Amino acid sequence: MKIWLRHFIKHRDSALLALALLLLLGAILRPSIPFKHNIYAYFLVADISQSMNAEDMVLNGKTVSRMTYMQNMMHEVVASLPCGTKVSIGMFAGNSVAAMYAPIEVCSNFAAIQDTIAHLDWRMAWSGNSRVRESLFVTAKxxxxxxEPAQVLYFTDGEEAPKLHAFNTKNLEEFQGGDGWLFVGIGTEEGVGIPKLSPDNQVIGYWSNESFAMQPGIAQISESTLGVRDDNIAYGDQDRYISKLSTEYLQDLTKEIGATYIKGDSTYNVLKAMKAQKPARRDIAPLPLDWLLATLAGLCVLGTYASRHPWRQIRQNLKIYRNEIRARFSVRAESVAHDNHFQ
Structure with missing residues (x-):
């Protein structure tokens, strides 16, 4: 061992250059080792039912609809995700959920994902009802x-229309798939009326209390299946149905399926809750080593320019610099003395 060390010290420059060449040849081969890492994929489900048109949210100092607030939050969430994360956008209406596309990489498809969110609209809904509870089974499917697996982020106000009762409350005892899901509540506890909009997005009235009347029995169940809502309009404040964020209902619902509920009052809280979620899956992927070999090769080349005795060289350089500084001050002092002599 000592013989090899002496030989290396004696022929250090040649040895370092030879080692650098070997490392560069190894980097060209692009070696890698298996590495187990977390893979994050999200299915962002947006509630596009008509209750999301209620204007009780504040964004940049202005009152906006829940839909607008939700879209802004989804924009910010997607923009905050690191490259490599995969995202899919879905829509909820009636008792169904539809995915716009399979999860795609967020950075290479950033514009497409943000454009999808920007064009979410209540007119895309295929049903006039809102059955959050029943939609869970469809979401799981x-x-x-x-x-590939994906974690669910469900943005909704939790509004059930028509209202739930003993005849239309779905049993969730056998439901599987909600573990790790995150429900984000959009809306306020005070509540406001739900505007009824024309196809041109113009307000023509507000949904009345009769539209959400609790009609027991088969009639209401059939109505929810057909996907229509009572067409009554409230023209006075007394007849308007007041829509609120169903916080208690969403809390109970998430407990039943093992999910998590968080109020969507800030994007920061949503991102914090997302970090607490389990990764969609763990997989083994190759970890490239070419960058490491190339870096070591560069250090070997730099090592050929270093002194064999670095500390001694540093002390010598400092001594030279100190002598140069002293010489400059001496020359300046003699020049000043010479000038004073002739004055």
């Missing part, structure tokens, strides 16, 4: 049908 959609996630299972995706080419």
């Amino acid at each position: 959609v996630v299972r049908a995706m080419p």
